[in-house]
Amino acid sequence: MSRARSAHLLAGLLAGAGAAHFLMPKPFDAIVPRSLPGSPRTWTQASGVVELALAAGIALPHTRARAASAAAAFFVAVAPANVKMAVDWRDRPAPLRRAAQARVPLQVPLVLWARQVARDAGR
Template sequence: MSRSERSSLLLAGLLATAGTAHFAAPRQFDATVPRALPGSPRTWTYASGVAELALAAGLAVPRTRRVAALAAAAFFVGVFPANVKMAVDWRNRPTPQKAAALGRLPLQIPLVLWARSVARGTEGRS
């Protein structure tokens, strides 16, 4: 297995794990849904879980990997407001929780770069 394929599958695993968590423990994700979004937070929780599972599946298949990787990069940018909301909401929580919420913010940058790297690693392949 090439390094590029291993990286793709690791990213797919991360997204599959996160997507599954949206269904296994939705309440924690409901709390991060920005209030400005229309509809129920649970709907957004499930929708983002489905999106993560679909992205994971796309990354696992070489034929769809490039498109899925670019979509994953966009997804990581798109969920950033939820991470900001979580950091704001958790500002008065105990230090470990506050640190975890704040730590998620800069984590989005390497996730976006990782997804873009996977997309670049698949250029010219079918």
């Protein structure tokens, strides 16, 4: 896959996720760790804004390296929400439980992908 295509796919993933935070906020509200101050909806919307901004930054070649590095950090930062979802969904039907559990290790390839896009953009 070309460097530009990889970057655009990552930007698309982030844009889709960011839009989903506004179009379907309730599932995201539910996974906001309770230890965070303020309302879960505020965190859901803030996360959506960050994802949309990262998508825009990655889509543009002159901001791609910095935005992709920030995306890697963002993927690490949202990992606790994915852990919370996996714990909260432990009593759900097996397909839903497995999907929630899969989100936790999925953060690793997302971080690595974002780091690779950042490295490629710096070349």
